[in-house]
Amino acid sequence: MTTQPALIRETFPVGPLQCNCTIIGDPLTKKAIVVDPGGDPELIMARLDKHGLKVVSIVHTHAHLDHFLAAGEMKKRTGATLHLHEDDRFLWDGLEMQCRMFGVPYSPVPAPDQYLRDDEELACGCGVALHTPGHTPGSMSFWFADAKLLIAGDTLFRRGIGRTDLWGGDYATIERSIKQRLYTLDEDATVITGHGPQTTLGEEMRENPFIRA
Incomplete structure (x- = not known):
């Protein structure tokens, strides 16, 4: 019996607010998704080239500026499709306003090509999208069961949770x-957070000071 080779995965901080960008690649087809290209398109392209990957899909955990500042440039260079949950479209449309508020240079980004749905299979067939609102109305997490990997965006951090005082945020919703x-997923799973160090689900279920299982 042959075993499926492990997904190619690399996470690194990008952009002015050091958002964690993640590349997930299929080792057989060499197709990849890029999660949260928050800046530094040259760096992201270099990491893709290093792994010999072609990006086919650019997916966003949510539509705060620091998670998609390089999305337009990445789409222009690769032809990859842009994906977002529809409930965050108002934030996507307000990118210029967000940039102005945070003093970040504004680069226009085209409209999303497709809206993500809860439990939708991601490109490359390697994971699913989970609608996890609260930080924003359209916040998504991405679950890769075989790899025991969760990309949580700004929903869950190491010993923290996403702030709920920005546009559309809601504490009761993020708690739910x-x-x-x-917290119903595999507690051995590695959690890639939107910013800062990774953690595991089990650690957060037991030790997160804001929300425990």
């Missing part, structure tokens, strides 16, 4: 998303 969607 974390308890009912994330």
Whole structure:
């Protein structure tokens, strides 16, 4: 019996707010998705080239500026499709306003090509999208069961949770998303957070000071 080779995965901080960008690649087809290209398109392209990957899909955990500042440039260079949950379209449309508020240079980004749905299979067939609102109305997490990997965006951090005082944020909603969607997954899973160090689901279920299982 042959075993499936492990996914290619690399996470690295990008952009002015050091958002964690993640490349997920299929080792057989060499097709890849890029999650949260928050800046530094040259760096992202170089990492893709290093792994010999072709990006086919650019997916966003949510539509705050620091998670998609390089999305337009990445789409222009690769032809990859842009994906977002529809409930965050108002934030996507307000990118210029967000940039102005945070003093970040504005680069226009085209409209999303497709809207993500809850439980939708991601490109490359390697994971699924989970709708985990609260930080924003359209916040998504991406679950790769075989790899025991969760990309949580700004929903869950190491010993923290996403702030809920920005546009459309809601504490009761993020609490429900974390308890009912994330803490029901494999507690051995590695969690890639939107910013800062990774963690595991089990650690957060037991030790997160804001929301425990």
